Amino acid sequence: MLDPAFLSRLEKLALRSRARATGARQGGHSSRRRGQSLEFADHREYVPGDDIRHLDWHLYARLDTLFVKLFEAREDRTVQIVLDRSASMTGSKWDAARVAAAAVSWASLCTLDRVQLFVADRGLKAEGRPARGRGAIHRIFQYLQGTGTAGRTDLSGASKGLPPARAGAITVLISDLWDPQGVEEAIGRLAHRGGELHVLHVVDRRELDPSHLSGDLTLVDAETGEELNVSVDKTVRGELAAAAADYFATVELLCKRRGIGLFRLDVSEPVEDRIIEWLRAADEQAGRGSASRVGALRR
Amino acid sequence: MNFANPAALWLLATIPPLAAMYFLKVRRRRVQVPTLLLWSQVVRNQRQARPFDRFRRHLLFLLQLLALLLLTFALAGPSISGDRYLGHSVVWVVDGSGSMQANAPGPSRFALAQQAVLDGVGALQGGDEGMVLLAGPEPRVVASFTRDHEALAAAVRSMQVTGATSSLADAVNLAVALTHSRQGRTMVVVTDGSDPSLQRVVNEHPGVRTRLVGKDAPNVAITAIDLRRSPTVDLESELFVTLRRFGGDSGPVGVEVSLDGQLLTSETVDLPADRPVARVYRGLGTTGGLLRVRLETGDALKLDDEALAWLAAPRRRRVLCVGCTALTGRALAVDSRFQLTAASAASPAEEATYDAVIYEQAAVPERPGAPFLALGPSALGDTPLPELVAWPQVTTWRKTHPAMRFVEPSALAVSAARAGATAGWEPLLDSDAGALLSTGVHGGQRGLMLHFAPTASDLPMRVAWPIFLLNSIGWLTGEEARGTQRTVAAGSALVREGWGDDGEEVRLERPDGSVLASPIRDGVARFGGLDQTGVYVLSGPGGRRERIVANLVSQMESDLSVLPPTPPPEQTVTARAAVAGRLSLLRPVLLLCALLLLGEWWLYQHKYRD
Numbered sequence: 001m002l003d004p005a006f007l008s009r010l011e012k013l014a015l016r017s018r019a020r021a022t023g024a025r026q027g028g029h030s031s032r033r034r035g036q037s038l039e040f041a042d043h044r045e046y047v048p049g050d051d052i053r054h055l056d057w058h059l060y061a062r063l064d065t066l067f068v069k070l071f072e073a074r075e076d077r078t079v080q081i082v083l084d085r086s087a088s089m090t091g092s093k094w095d096a097a098r099v100a101a102a103a104v105s106w107a108s109l110c111t112l113d114r115v116q117l118f119v120a121d122r123g124l125k126a127e128g129r130p131a132r133g134r135g136a137i138h139r140i141f142q143y144l145q146g147t148g149t150a151g152r153t154d155l156s157g158a159s160k161g162l163p164p165a166r167a168g169a170i171t172v173l174i175s176d177l178w179d180p181q182g183v184e185e186a187i188g189r190l191a192h193r194g195g196e197l198h199v200l201h202v203v204d205r206r207e208l209d210p211s212h213l214s215g216d217l218t219l220v221d222a223e224t225g226e227e228l229n230v231s232v233d234k235t236v237r238g239e240l241a242a243a244a245a246d247y248f249a250t251v252e253l254l255c256k257r258r259g260i261g262l263f264r265l266d267v268s269e270p271v272e273d274r275i276i277e278w279l280r281a282a283d284e285q286a287g288r289g290s291a292s293r294v295g296a297l298r299r
Numbered sequence: 300m301n302f303a304n305p306a307a308l309w310l311l312a313t314i315p316p317l318a319a320m321y322f323l324k325v326r327r328r329r330v331q332v333p334t335l336l337l338w339s340q341v342v343r344n345q346r347q348a349r350p351f352d353r354f355r356r357h358l359l360f361l362l363q364l365l366a367l368l369l370l371t372f373a374l375a376g377p378s379i380s381g382d383r384y385l386g387h388s389v390v391w392v393v394d395g396s397g398s399m400q401a402n403a404p405g406p407s408r409f410a411l412a413q414q415a416v417l418d419g420v421g422a423l424q425g426g427d428e429g430m431v432l433l434a435g436p437e438p439r440v441v442a443s444f445t446r447d448h449e450a451l452a453a454a455v456r457s458m459q460v461t462g463a464t465s466s467l468a469d470a471v472n473l474a475v476a477l478t479h480s481r482q483g484r485t486m487v488v489v490t491d492g493s494d495p496s497l498q499r500v501v502n503e504h505p506g507v508r509t510r511l512v513g514k515d516a517p518n519v520a521i522t523a524i525d526l527r528r529s530p531t532v533d534l535e536s537e538l539f540v541t542l543r544r545f546g547g548d549s550g551p552v553g554v555e556v557s558l559d560g561q562l563l564t565s566e567t568v569d570l571p572a573d574r575p576v577a578r579v580y581r582g583l584g585t586t587g588g589l590l591r592v593r594l595e596t597g598d599a600l601k602l603d604d605e606a607l608a609w610l611a612a613p614r615r616r617r618v619l620c621v622g623c624t625a626l627t628g629r630a631l632a633v634d635s636r637f638q639l640t641a642a643s644a645a646s647p648a649e650e651a652t653y654d655a656v657i658y659e660q661a662a663v664p665e666r667p668g669a670p671f672l673a674l675g676p677s678a679l680g681d682t683p684l685p686e687l688v689a690w691p692q693v694t695t696w697r698k699t700h701p702a703m704r705f706v707e708p709s710a711l712a713v714s715a716a717r718a719g720a721t722a723g724w725e726p727l728l729d730s731d732a733g734a735l736l737s738t739g740v741h742g743g744q745r746g747l748m749l750h751f752a753p754t755a756s757d758l759p760m761r762v763a764w765p766i767f768l769l770n771s772i773g774w775l776t777g778e779e780a781r782g783t784q785r786t787v788a789a790g791s792a793l794v795r796e797g798w799g800d801d802g803e804e805v806r807l808e809r810p811d812g813s814v815l816a817s818p819i820r821d822g823v824a825r826f827g828g829l830d831q832t833g834v835y836v837l838s839g840p841g842g843r844r845e846r847i848v849a850n851l852v853s854q855m856e857s858d859l860s861v862l863p864p865t866p867p868p869e870q871t872v873t874a875r876a877a878v879a880g881r882l883s884l885l886r887p888v889l890l891l892c893a894l895l896l897l898g899e900w901w902l903y904q905h906k907y908r909d
Contacts (some may be wrong), residue, residue, distance in 0.1 A: 088333035153334075178334035207333055218327045221335045228335050229327060230342055233906070239345065243337045 001102050001141040006272045010107045010279070043067040054210075077168045078130060079108040082190070082201075084175030085119045086153035087223040092267040093202045097133060097174045098144045100200055100265060103174050103275045105140045109133060117143065120158035120175075121151030152223040153179045155186035162193065169195030176202045180224075184254055191258045198261040198282065201251065205268050208244040210237060225226060261285065303376025314364065321360055362899040369892040377884040388428050388444065388481045390474045391416045393458065394490035395435040396465035396787065398856040401491070401516060401600040408513035409460040414490040415457045415834055416511055419487065420448050430478065434470035434494075435461040436790035438826020442479070461830035462602050463790030468496035471504060492862045497836075501864040517547030518594045519570060520603035520857030524850055526590075526610060526786065529581065533635050538580040540592050540606065544570040545858045552594030556580050557590035560612065571668050587612030589834065589848070595807030602832060603857045607848035609785040609834075616776040619653040619669070622661035626753060626872035627674070630765035637772055641770075654776040655667040660752070668744035670775035672768075675688045675752030677717070679741050691730035700796065701725050701774040702738070702747055706763045710736075715749035724748065725822060734816070739798070747771050747798055789849040793826040799840035808836040810849075856871055 002010075046066035054068040083101045085094070101117060109131065117127035117140055117284060127143045155175060162171070171190055177183045177199075191197045196280070206212065218226045230236065248264075255262040255269045263278040265271065302308070332338065394414060399409040406414075420429055431441040467488060473490075478484045483776035487504065490497060491513040500507055523541035530760045541553065544897040553796070556563045563583065571574055583590065590608040598604070615638045618625060623641050630638045643661075650656050650668025658673045665680035678684055693711050695704055708728055718732035724739030727747075735750045753759045774797075787793070798805050798819060805824035807815045817824045829835060829849045837845040851857070906908025 001388075075348060090333070093333075165333055176333065178336055180334070180336060210332075213330060217329045218329045219335060219338055220331045222331050222333050224335075226335055227329075228338055230338060236341060236345070239341045240337055243340050243344075249338065 001145060001242050002099065002106065003245045003272070005087060006103070006276075007106055008277055010103055011110045029140045038152050044070060044071040044120065057072050077170065078195075078197075079104065080169065080171045081105060081117045081164065082124070082158070082162065082171065082175075083117065083119050084121075084153060084155065084173075084177075085147060086121045086151055086178075087149050087230060088153055088176055088178045089202070090149045090222060091204070093176055093204050096200050096267045096271045097200075098147075099271050100174050100202075101136075101172075101270075102141060103143055103279075105131075106134075108170075109137055115120050118158075118162065119147055120155060122154045124158040124161035126229065134172055134180055148281050153183065153184055155179045156212055158183055159189040159193075162190065165192055170197055170198065172198045172200060174200045175201060176204075181246065183251060187258070188258065191260055196261075197258075199251075199255060200264070201248075201262060201264045201279070203266050205266060213237070254296045301378045303378065304887055305375055307371060307374035307376070310374065314367065314519070315714055315890050317367075318360075318364065335804060344443055350527075358883070358902060359899055361867075362895055362902070366892050366895045369895065370887055371883055373888040373892060377888060379884065380434075387420060387424075387426070388430075388478065388484035389423065390430045390484055390486040391455075392418060392432045392434055392467065392474055392486065392488045393441075393455075393495060394465060394467060394488070395433040395461045395830075396494060396606035396856055397460075397462045397493055397602050397851045397853065398493040398600065398859060399513075399515065400462070400519070400602050401859050404514075404516070404599065407460070408491045409458075411512040411794045412704075413455055414512075415489050415512060416548070416820075417452055420452050420455065422446055430474070431458070432463045432470050432474050433458050434490075435466050436463045436830050438466075438473045442474075444478075444481070448768040459552065461790075462832040462851055463828060463830045463849075464788070464851075464856055465494060465790070465892055466496050467494045468499050468503075471500045471507060471763065475504065489555065491859075493858060493860075495855065498864045504514050506781075507558065509864055510865055511861055515860070515861050516545065516599040516628050516800065516859040517634075518545045518598045518600050518603070518701075518857055518859045519543070519552050519594055519596065520545065520600070520854075521592060521606040521850070521852060521898055522575060522603075522854050522857060523784065524592060524606040524608050526608050528636075528773075531657070532581075534585055534615070535612060536613070538583060538585055538592070538608060540578045540580065541575050542568060542578060542594070543575040543857070544572055544696070545854075546860065547550060554578065555591075555593045555594070555595070557591045558583060558586075560591075570877050572647075580806055583610055585613050589846075600857065603843075603851045603853075605832075606850040606852060607786070607832075607834065607855065609679045609846055609848050611785070616654040616772065618654070618657060618772055618776075619645055619650060620657040620659065622659045622755065624656060624659055626764070627657065627659055628758040629766065630768045631760075631772065633765060637776075655703045655772050656774075663741065663746075663748075667744045667746070670744050671741075671746045672771050672775060673746060673748040675717075675749060675755065679721065679748070684717040685733065686717065687715045688732040689715055691694060691716050691718045691732035691735060693735065694731055694743050696728040697726075697796075700738070702767065702771045703727055704770055706759075706767045708763065711756060711758060711761075712875075713751045717748055721748070785846065786848050786850070787829065788852050790828045790830065791849075792828055792849065793835075793837070795837065795839075796822055797823045798824050798843060804838060805839040805842045808838070810834055813870065 043059065046055060046065065046068050050068045054065045056069050059067045065152065081101050081104055083097055089097060107114045112132065114130040114132045116130040119125050119127070127140065131140060166260070173190060179186065187197070187199065214230045216231050219230055252262060261282055263281070265274050265278070269285070311492050326651070334511070343740070368520060392411050399407065399412065401408050406594055416431060423429055426446065428444045428446045429442070430444045431450065431451065431454055433439045433441050441458055442451050445451055449713050471486065471488060474486055485508065486504070487508045487510055488497065488500060489510045489512060492511050497509065501509065502698070520543055521540060522543045523539070524699055525539045527535045527539060529535040533615060538671070540756065549569065551567045552569050552570050553565065555565040564580060567576065568576060571868065587610050590610050592606045594604040616636055618631065618637050618639050620639055620641050622643060626639060628639060631637050631878055636753040643655070647664065647668035653669050656667060656669045656671040658671060660675070661795055663671065663676045665671050676684065696708055716730070716732070718730050718735055720726070720733055721737055721739065726734030726737045728734065728736035737750070738745070738747050740746070752892050758764050793807065797804060801819050801821065803819050804816050805819060807826050809815065810831045815826055817826055824839070832849050832851055835847045835849060837847060
């Protein structure tokens with residue numbers, strides 16, 4: 001499903017969270033807990049029962065007091081991918097979305113995270129149990145390849161079915177955000193359920209500037225079958241582009257206020273490069289601890 | 300509003316079906332889009348912000364519909380009528396008669412007329428058209444309708460005044476006929492008012508405008524000239540001249556009479572005002588030549604101060620009469636111009652020494668030696684004539700032929716005649732049984748043939764008998780041309796019979812040296828009005844020549860009073876309607892239609908085309 005070279009590039013990247021991981025198992029992310037990793041965290045006075053292998057003999061020589069060295073624990077975390085599979089995603093947008101989902105899955109599995117894939121239309125359906133380890137990628141690939149677009153978009157309803165996330169969990173929403181009910185409620189619910197939310201907005205430029213459409217048309221909604229008679233000319237196309245810009249600005253403002261990472265994936269551009277670009281930017285933002293990364297993530 | 304072709308308005312009936320087809324036509328393309336979220340918003344906003352946009356999408360159709368309406372309107376030939384739309388087509392009829400040669404004073408009346416027309420041409424607008432006719436002895440189109448105003452002006456400058464009388468009525472009638480299809484044309488007659496037919500023109504064509512040129516001027520003129528045989532001196536002629544003073548006070552006028560440039564006599568004549576004075580001049584001699592009468596005046600019109608007359612050299616015509624009866628001999632003896640010789644028979648060689656031969660009670664030879672008059676022959680050479688018919692009744696005759704001048708044959712009684720057609724001969728006197736008198740050519744000589752013997756009729760008992768004989772011999776010998784036929788009034792037509800066979804050509808050399816040619820048709824050569832005064836030379840087949848002089852001799856032309864025509868009685872509504880012009884709306888409507896289509900194309904290219 002993904003090119004080996006692309007997979008190789010993804011191995012070096014990971015979707016990092018600003019919050020430290022609180023996973024149940026040992027993983028690849030630093031944790032607030034002390035553990036067995038090589039990352040030094042602190043000292044404390046020795047108490048009987050402590051592993052004497054962790055005594056800091058250099059400090060004892062200087063201070064004549066026994067201290068033990070504490071190390072950070074390395075824990076895993078959960079990456080939940082919500083993939084919009086509504087009928088509006090049909091076409092190149094669906095191809096790009098699947099590639100993005102596969103790429104995030106592979107990058108996460110490579111960092112020993114647990115990955116759980118959900119597909120959303122009017123409801124939410126989990127791909128299976130959370131996957132862990134590189135070997136699980138084949139299962140995810142197979143699922144993605146076997147899944148097509150259908151149904152209406154109801155991100156708000158779908159988000160209700162998503163299990164709660166622990167601190168440090170990452171949720172990635174991959175969607176074109178064409179939700180007749182609006183995306184504010186859905187994004188708000190996903191943002192408040194814990195963890196960190198990334199929105200990967202899949203965009204097809206031709207939908208926003210339909211220069212191939214002109215004259216008297218009957219437009220048919222791909223999801224609902226609803227029809228609308230419209231005479232398309234330059235003016236109408238200009239107004240459509242303006243409405244799209246307003247809509248996108250609303251989404252950006254929404255994400256910015258909630259500190260949600262928003263990245264726009266234009267299907268007319270090389271998808272793999274854009275995904276790499278996104279992961280790098282997200283990595284930088286996580287390291288910088290920026291409260292809002294919307295501006296930086298936007299091209 | 301008038302329509303030249305109102306039937307075209309039926310095309311409007313096609314518009315409702317076209318509109319129905321446009322609006323009912325299913326032409327929306329179905330296109331699937333991911334979502335109508337933004338589209339609905341755009342359409343909703345559009346309807347709220349621009350409620351008239353629903354019409355905007357039909358604007359092109361509405362414009363096309365309007366263009367179709369205008370095109371239909373144009374096809375119907377719309378026009379509006381009214382007096383204010385006169386003058387887009389102007390016809391000038393210029394009087395070219397002899398009186399227009401009069402000095403105005405200063406430039407001649409004709410020059411003033413030309414200038415008046417040139418002024419009118421200069422006042423024409425760019426799209427206006429003009430036409431010029433010259434009213435001479437025969438109306439002539441100088442320039443047909445044209446919008447080339449320079450060419451029109453050049454044609455006006457090239458016009459030449461004639462020395463003859465003219466008929467303005469004929470010229471105006473021709474102009475009306477030629478411009479019948481021109482709506483709203485204006486016709487202007489430029490004249491000095493000398494033509495009495497001008498009043499008829501004004502009465503019959505109320506729309507015709509008159510432009511008078513010249514001023515009243517006194518004039519002394521020769522109003523008549525004629526030659527007659529002298530009743531007292533054998534073979535001599537007398538010259539009759541009528542003089543008249545038009546306007547002004549009575550006074551003396553010097554008169555000179557010359558023959559071929561040699562002064563014969565001169566005198567001073569007291570001419571009363573507006574009364575003709577006749578003068579007779581004798582002692583013209585027997586040499587013949589061109590007689591010229593000249594008045595010593597300083598009046599405005601020189602054309603009528605001189606008159607010409609052609610005096611033929613008097614000579615007795617030798618006539619041979621073969622088998623003549625006493626009746627014929629006595630009839631010819633009354634005219635000293637003819638010297639009659641009687642013979643029982645003659646050879647062609649002997650006949651050739653005579654000017655004419657009369658065959659009476661004698662056969663016409665196969666080849667006569669001179670022009671001949673056959674009285675009751677039984678045959679023309681070897682050609683037999685029709686059988687005798689008893690009591691043929693006269694039906695018609697040719698009054699215009701010289702042989703029939705002053706001959707009245709209506710009650711002629713003929714007991715027996717070889718009436719009937721003769722091949723190649725033209726009947727001059729017809730009866731219910733056929734020709735009784737005919738003319739033609741036999742054996743290379745022209746002849747006249749009476750189809751009955753004079754003694755078989757009551758013709759010798761009539762006054763017409765000697766007249767007919769003298770006419771016939773005079774015509775056969777050319778003597779008749781000595782008289783009025785060789786001195787004519789300018790403007791009259793010239794007709795000559797017996798100058799040759801059909802298809803041959805007779806040429807007329809005019810006083811200015813130009814030459815006209817006329818083919819002989821039905822034995823007659825015709826020339827139109829002689830529009831110049833002076834000497835004309837007629838030449839025909841076989842070297843035959845004849846000199847003719849033309850004089851103005853017209854009281855109408857010599858009277859230089861400028862009399863404006865009396866306006867016609869109050870014009871009726873019909874007459875006013877005839878005067879009113881029409882302004883065609885075809886061009887503006889077509890222009891509007893073109894602009895509309897251009898605008899529609901621009902809108903499509905810049906506002907509607909994607």
